[in-house]
Amino acid sequence: MRDEKRLLKERFTTYFWGKMVEFGSLLEISAWDFVLLSILAVLVYRWWKRQNTPDVERPVVPKIPPTEMMDLTIEELLKYNGTTDPHIFFALNGTIFDVTRGANFYGPDGPYGALAGHDATRSLATMDTKAVKTEWDNCDDLTPSERDSANEWEASFKFKYPTVGKLVKSQEEKKDYEGKIAGINM
Numbered sequence: 001m002r003d004e005k006r007l008l009k010e011r012f013t014t015y016f017w018g019k020m021v022e023f024g025s026l027l028e029i030s031a032w033d034f035v036l037l038s039i040l041a042v043l044v045y046r047w048w049k050r051q052n053t054p055d056v057e058r059p060v061v062p063k064i065p066p067t068e069m070m071d072l073t074i075e076e077l078l079k080y081n082g083t084t085d086p087h088i089f090f091a092l093n094g095t096i097f098d099v100t101r102g103a104n105f106y107g108p109d110g111p112y113g114a115l116a117g118h119d120a121t122r123s124l125a126t127m128d129t130k131a132v133k134t135e136w137d138n139c140d141d142l143t144p145s146e147r148d149s150a151n152e153w154e155a156s157f158k159f160k161y162p163t164v165g166k167l168v169k170s171q172e173e174k175k176d177y178e179g180k181i182a183g184i185n186m
């Protein structure tokens with residue numbers, strides 16, 4: 001029984017290989033060329049199929065367009081918390097950063113969501129997420145090491161997030177950025 005199976009297998013292989021040689025000689029190519037061409041055809045077909053199959057598993061994340069540069073008062077800044085407005089801004093040392101791309105950190109469910117839409121200077125200086133205020137904060141009571149901490153955060157955010165503008169007092173004049181898009185200022 002076992003021998004019969006082996007014989008059958010051998011006969012099939014010989015027949016298959018013979019047919020391929022026959023087909024190959026029709027096209028004036030060797031059997032090995034034929035095998036390689038078949039593999040190539042299968043790969044091309046699989047690639048083509050993948051390109052034409054809608055990707056149902058990858059969710060479409062709406063892209064939040066970059067914002068124009070602007071100066072904001074502390075009250076105006078509140079809106080940019082990722083909920084009222086999809087953009088997330090916060091101020092640090094008087095500079096407003098667009099931290100939307102850090103939504104994992106600063107989004108409503110993020111660990112530092114409390115900073116969104118706020119002046120984050122005191123919070124980052126003291127490493128306390130609760131130290132955010134909704135009114136103007138001079139931060140002049142910060143210790144030198146807390147100041148250093150805020151300055152270090154500012155230096156790293158400058159490389160990571162676009163600068164939107166300045167945090168201004170309500171009576172202060174706002175700069176006209178003439179529609180310039182917020183970008184990373186290094």
Ligand code: HEM
Binds near residue numbers: 124160
């Ligand atoms: C148990 C306490 C904490 C742990 C374990 C922790 C851990 C981390 C980790 C792992 C990162 C990511 C670093 C990276 O991307 O390379 C991070 C980033 C950060 N953390 Fe914390 N953190 C803690 C507390 C705080 C507190 C209290 C604050 C203050 C508000 C804070 C503010 C930040 C900020 C601003 C970032 C940078 C996010 C960005 O790149 O935009 N963290 N933290």
